[in-house]
Amino acid sequence: MHRIVDLIGKEFKDGGRGPNEYDCWGLSAEVFRRFGIEVPDYKISCEAKNEVNGQIVSERKKWVRCIGEMPVPALIVFMENGICNHTGVYIGNGRFIHARERSGVAIENMDSVVWKKRIEGIYIPGWLYD
Numbered sequence: 001m002h003r004i005v006d007l008i009g010k011e012f013k014d015g016g017r018g019p020n021e022y023d024c025w026g027l028s029a030e031v032f033r034r035f036g037i038e039v040p041d042y043k044i045s046c047e048a049k050n051e052v053n054g055q056i057v058s059e060r061k062k063w064v065r066c067i068g069e070m071p072v073p074a075l076i077v078f079m080e081n082g083i084c085n086h087t088g089v090y091i092g093n094g095r096f097i098h099a100r101e102r103s104g105v106a107i108e109n110m111d112s113v114v115w116k117k118r119i120e121g122i123y124i125p126g127w128l129y130d
Helices: 024-034
Strands: 050-052 055-058 061-065 074-080 083-092 095-100 104-109 119-125
Touching: 024 083, 024 095
Parallel strands: none
Antiparallel strands: 050 055, 055 061, 061 119, 074 083, 074 119, 083 095, 095 104
16 A cells, blocks of 8 residues: 555546556556556557457557456456446455546545446456466
């Protein structure tokens, strides 16, 4: 938690990549970076990813769907109306950090009514395990 506490309350900006403004992917990439993992930069959308045999493949990097216990960090992909439109990062204890237009960067519970039904999947960077 100490690695990310300074991000809480930062403003949302579409296309924001920090250090004071983030969109959901910019924040996800920053959180992974703070855990020593570099991830490719792209705007999350169903067009930006392809699922092949349960793996997300994007920009020659593959994200592997977590089954069972989730490691920290893990990418959470959210859907709304059948469209992949949001990301966050699992930080343990059923919580995730994300950036939203209305609230900026915040930590929320995965089991909340707002988020639980929208989770499309939880992924880890597969290229770290190749």
